[in-house]
Amino acid sequence: MKDWSDDIHAVLLQLHGYMNRPDLDQAFLGRAGVKLDRALFPLLTRIGRSHPISVVELASLVGRGHSTVSRQVAKLEALGLVERQVAKGDQRVRLLEPSTAGWKMLDRFAVARRTFLSERLGGWTDEERSTLLTLLTRLSATIATDLPEARPAEPQRS
Secondary structure, eight states, X not given: OOOHXXXXXHHHHHHHHXXXXXXXXXXXXXXXXXXXXXXXXXXXXXXXXXXXXXXXXXXXXXXXXXXXXXXXXXXXXHTTXXXXXXXXXXXXXXXEEEOHHHXXXXXXXXXXXXXXXXXXXTTSXXXXXXXXXXXXXXXHHHHHTTOTTOOXXXXXXX
């Protein structure tokens, strides 16, 4: 027996698939004019969206192991894209922030993303785009309710 929630689940899986395809990430990096290891791209993006953030939180958000993410963050640091700072109240915890160079790269990502979405949603009205954003934000907040360490989506820095 099929239910409306099955259709929502199918669409969410499809969108998740798009967001995690290495070939699409590589094409996006090319479109942004950025040379960066494809595996580092989602980490830098998440750090930019959720800063300051610990490696443990970051690993949870991207669904990778702590040790893998720690090694990849070290690469971002070596590239000068991420900086660590001591957490207020706990000297043992280091929080990640984009560096100046990291913010510049994130700005290039934003330009490429805006262009991509403008091309795809150019036929949509302002009202349709606004409704989509409202409903997706509401869906995200609703799903995040009562989830451990869940952070609802926040507007991105421009």
